[in-house]
Amino acid sequence: MSTRYALTLSCPNRPGIVAAIADALFRRGFDIQAAHQFDDPASGRFFMRTVFVAAREEADFPALTEELEGLRARFGMKLALRDQSVPRKVMILASKFDHCLVDLLYRHRIGELPMAVTAVVSNHPRESYGGLDLNGTPFHHLPVTRETKMEQEAALWALVQSTGTELVVLARYMQVLSDALSAKLSGRCINIHHSFLPGFKGAKPYHQAYARGVKLIGATAHYVTADLDEGPIIEQDVERVTHEATPEEMIRRGRDIERRVLSRAVAWHLDDRVIMDSKRTIVFAQ
Incomplete structure (x- = not known):
């Protein structure tokens, strides 16, 4: 062809x-x-x-x-x-929760996400992911504390550069990128936020949603900017809940939403379907 x-x-x-x-x-x-x-x-x-x-x-x-x-x-x-015959080089960052990481790797393995995964990076050790099959993808443990954040991000940026990574995916990577790193990755770093932004930003969004008695929960995939959880939105999805749903039930159902929202956003980026337009995006979805 x-x-x-x-x-x-x-x-x-x-x-x-x-x-x-x-x-x-x-x-x-x-x-x-x-x-x-x-x-x-x-x-x-x-x-x-x-x-x-x-x-x-x-x-x-x-x-x-x-x-x-x-x-x-x-x-x-x-x-x-x-x-488009040359797959984009993608680096996946994850923390304790691995459902988005596992989903992206699975979709890549079956050919649904045409990308070359340069590395999986986590602030948790490899043992935290049990029997997860990385299929030969390099794994890098970059622990971070408040005191070592600058050094950790310098190591992360060096890894992005040395691998020629074109897209960084924050697959429930529970560390806030600095303004400097966010600027370097402008337009090529996608985050999944376990909330239907702009509501319930920051920590424990499902607990915030439960306290407010929401009837819809959701997830948002967006490009990372220096403004926390306020970058241009690529994709969102929601699911209806009732007053009977506990925070734990919302979290369980939210994981499914997060997986599919992030995978769609990554797929559209890889297929050149997303055009940045200042604080928003134009998405030519299928």
Whole structure:
């Protein structure tokens, strides 16, 4: 099969954007397989995701990239072009609870998440995860205390750099990243919060929800920013509960929500379906 490329862009909206992209692809010998677009009337910005393959033997990718650079300047685009045959390098961070970690590794093993897992990192030792099969993935124990946080994050950042990691996933990693590390990972660090943000932030959200008598519990996957649990939201889901649900029952049911919300957010990021737009995201979900 021909290599699939994903082109994502955002720019001020004006006539001719779609036509210019389609014309460039056609003239350079490529065929569009999928196209999504969104015109935001509130901001006046345009968002687009296009997946394409070579349609002719003489398809000229270098010439296409050069032409796209011209369109970037012409329309004032933020533009990204990626070869989807090359899996993104992903690092997974976890703490005591491993349900999201296990789920991500399972989905990766069965081919549902096309990624190259560079490492699993935890502030707990390997023994904490019992018989979890990492299938050869390197495991790094980076313990952290209030006094050693800066050194631990320096080691974590060095690991991200040395492995060429492109996406960091906080799979119930119960440590707040510093502002400095959050800035370095801007747009490429996804967190799962065991709450339907922006409500019940911080510690013990299910206990907070129980105390308020909520009727819906949920989970939120978002990009990490310096503002705690306030980064651009990628995906959310909820489940109805009644007054009979204890905090423990909410936690049990919440784990299922967390798993599926995080896996969807990671899958969409890996498939170039998420475009950052300041404090929010545009998600071209299937």
